[in-house]
Amino acid sequence: xxxxxxxxxxxxxxxxxxxxxxxxxxxxxxxxxxxxxxxxxxxxxxxxxxxxxxxxxxxxxxxxxxxxxxxxxxxxxxxxxxxxxxxxxxxxxxxxxxxxxxxxxxxxxxxxxxxxxxxxxxxxxxxxxxxxxxxxxxxxxxxxxxxxxxxxxxxxxxxxxxxxxxxxxxxxxxxxxxxxxxxxxxxxxxxxxxxxxxxxxxxxxxxxxxxxxxxxxxxxxxxxxxxxxxxxxxxxxxxxxxxxxxxxxxxxxxxxxxxxxxxxxxxxxxxxxxxxxxxxxxxxxxxxxxxxxxxxxxxxxxxxxxxxxxxxxxxxxxxxxxxxxxxxxxxxxxxxxxxxxxxxxxxxxxxxxxxxxxxxxxxxxxxxxxxxxxxxxxxxxxxxxxxxxxxxxxxxxxxxxxxxxxxxxx
Numbered sequence: 392x393x394x395x396x397x398x399x400x401x402x403x404x405x406x407x408x409x410x411x412x413x414x415x416x417x418x419x420x421x422x423x424x425x426x427x428x429x430x431x432x433x434x435x436x437x438x439x440x441x442x443x444x445x446x447x448x449x450x451x452x453x454x455x456x457x458x459x460x461x462x463x464x465x466x467x468x469x470x471x472x473x474x475x476x477x478x479x480x481x482x483x484x485x486x487x488x489x490x491x492x493x494x495x496x497x498x499x500x501x502x503x504x505x506x507x508x509x510x511x512x513x514x515x516x517x518x519x520x521x522x523x524x525x526x527x528x529x530x531x532x533x534x535x536x537x538x539x540x541x542x543x544x545x546x547x548x549x550x551x552x553x554x555x556x557x558x559x560x561x562x563x564x565x566x567x568x569x570x571x572x573x574x575x576x577x578x579x580x581x582x583x584x585x586x587x588x589x590x591x592x593x594x595x596x597x598x599x600x601x602x603x604x605x606x607x608x609x610x611x612x613x614x615x616x617x618x619x620x621x622x623x624x625x626x627x628x629x630x631x632x633x634x635x636x637x638x639x640x641x642x643x644x645x646x647x648x649x650x651x652x653x654x655x656x657x658x659x660x661x662x663x664x665x666x667x668x669x670x671x672x673x674x675x676x677x678x679x680x681x682x683x684x685x686x687x688x689x690x691x692x693x694x695x696x697x698x699x700x701x702x703x704x705x706x707x708x709x710x711x712x713x714x715x716x717x718x719x720x721x722x723x724x725x726x727x728x729x730x731x732x733x734x735x736x737x738x739x740x741x742x743x744x745x746x747x748x749x750x751x752x753x754x755x756x757x758x759x760x761x762x763x764x765x766x767x768x769x770x771x772x773x774x775x776x777x778x779x780x781x782x783x784x785x786x787x788x789x790x791x792x793x794x795x796x797x798x799x800x801x
Contacts, residue, residue, distance in 0.1 A: 416444040420451075420499045422486075426542045427503060429465070429475050430510040434549055437471035437503065439486065455486040456497075464507050475507045482507060510538040515550065515579050515586035523592045524560070524569040526671040527622065527632035532565040534579045534586060550581040559593050568633060569593040571671040595672070598622030598630065601637075603653075603667055603679040610647075610657040611685035618653040618679070620667055637667040647681055657683040692720040716769040723759040747772055 422439045429435055439455055440448045457467040460483040465475045467484050475482075487500035514537045524530055536546040552562040559573035567577065572595055576588040604619045620637055621629040634653035641649050646661035655665060660683050668676040691698050694717045721728075748771035759765045 417441050418444050420501075422501060422503070424473075424503060425544050428506050428508065428510065428540060428542045429473070430512070430538055430542070430544070431475055431477050431479070431507065433544060433546070434472055434474045435544055437467070437473060437484065437486065439471065451488075454489060456489055457484065457486045459484055465505060473505065475505075479508050481505065510540060510542055512582045512584050513537045513539065515546065515581060515584055517577070517579060517586050517589050519589060521590040521592075523594055524567065525594055525596045525622075525630075526569050526571065527596065527620075527636035527669065528569050528630075529633055530567045530569075530591075532562070532567060532577065532589075534565065536581060536584075546579070546581055550579045552577065552579055555588075560591055567591060568635070570636070596622050596675075598624045601632065601667070601669065601675050601677045602629070603665065603677050605655075605679055605681065608680065609682050609684045610655075612657055612659055612683060615654060615656045618649075618655060618665065618667075620653060620677075622675075636671065637669050640666045640668075642666070646683055655681065657681075659683060660685070690722045692722070693717050695720070718766060718768050720764050720766045721759060722764040723761050727761050728759045729757070743771075 419442050420439060421442060422437060424437055425435050437452065437457070438450065439452045441451045442448050452471045453469070455471065457469065457471055459465055459467050459473075461480065463476065464478050464480045464482040465473055465484065467473045467486075471486070473484055481504055483502050483504050485500065485502040487497035490498050516535050516537070518533045518535060519530075522530065532552075533545065533547045534550055534552075536544050536550070538544065547565045552565055554560055554562045554567075555576040556573065557570075559569075559571050560575045560577075561568050561570065562577055565579075569591075570593070572593055574590060574592050576590055578588045579586040600623045602621050602623055604621060606616050610616065618634065618639075620632045620634050622632050623629055635651060637653070639649045639651060639653055641647050641655075641663050642665075643661060643663035646659055647655055647657055647663040647665065649655045649665050653667065662680065662682045664678050664680055666676060666678040748769065751768045751770050753765065753767035757765060757767075
């Protein structure tokens with residue numbers, strides 16, 4: 392593996408905690424690639440690390456900006472993955488930090504020159520040995536290709552993996568999923584070259600029961616959560632199983648529906664039981680009770696009392712409108728919301744200028760983050776006039792609620 396270290400002065404690059412002094416300084420960056428010689432129609436990964444003065448490192452590969460000098464020869468994506476095409480040539484892949492110095496130059500930049508050429512694959516190795524896997528578990532394998540001119544590349548993602556019996560254990564891009572008891576042979580093939588097989592024995596789980604865990608058991612309508620399936624061992628310790636190793640069902644699909652991956656979506660107020668049964672051994676099953684307790688995404692409080700949409704107040708102030716109306720608090724129940732069309736009108740529907748009436752604490756682009764709230768009050772300068780005021784709460788440009796507060800002249 393080619394590994395290059397570059398040393399330079401770094402200005403104000405640090406990790407800090409609050410207002411305290413910096414406790415780690417970046418002293419240099421380094422990058423690595425498997426080889427600068429690349430076969431046609433192949434991929435390789437650039438990896439970039441930040442090295443700190445305390446000896447620690449951090450992978451900053453995804454924090455770089457990448458570019459190719461000739462995209463007909465090779466491209467590079469935002470994660471640093473280089474992909475070559477059917478053209479013999481040199482290509483330069485450049486990368487730099489997104490952060491810049493005061494002179495607008497990047498804090499760090501570098502490049503790698505790759506020679507893209509016709510290289511014949513000589514052999515393939517699976518890097519793992521024979522192994523045992525329990526039903527429901529997964530294992531990531533990796534493979535390397537040995538090419539001419541002593542070039543070795545990771546071909547895990549670009550080669551073809553196969554299992555001798557996909558009903559016992561399946562494999563895709565090196566990820567093996569154990570499905571039922573038995574033994575399989577796993578191999579890798581590319582360009583008519585195949586690896587030696589490795590043997591995988593899928594064993595009966597060592598646990599004596601399974602359980603379902605949920606991040607919460609009370610949901611609101613249209614909320615989704617992902618359940619977690621675990622096996623309980625004799626010592627009461629648990630092991631996470633793959634959700635796709637079970638068949639999932641709901642006792643009431645009109646209230647809660649669940650997909651094959653254990654993702655639950657709440658549809659309306661009510662209760663349902665979610666059940667999971669292992670595909671490999673249907674004697675293992677578990678269930679969990681979930682409740683949908685709210686049928687909307689937001690809650691509105693007036694002077695700390697919950698009110699319903701649409702809210703209308705008639706003749707609340709029979710003599711005159713006070714200078715300051717009640718305080719309203721809107722809570723986003725588990726989802727972000729953006730206010731739109733926040734306006735104040737007179738009794739005839741004419742929009743009033745902010746100098747006449749306005750919402751204190753609320754604008755047309757106010758955002759309420761999920762599980763947070765916003766408090767606002769309508770204020771106006773002419774207490775003798777009747778007012779209408781309204782706002783819409785939009786979700787992905789679709790109006791979910793429109794609340795209208797109305798004062799009628801006595």
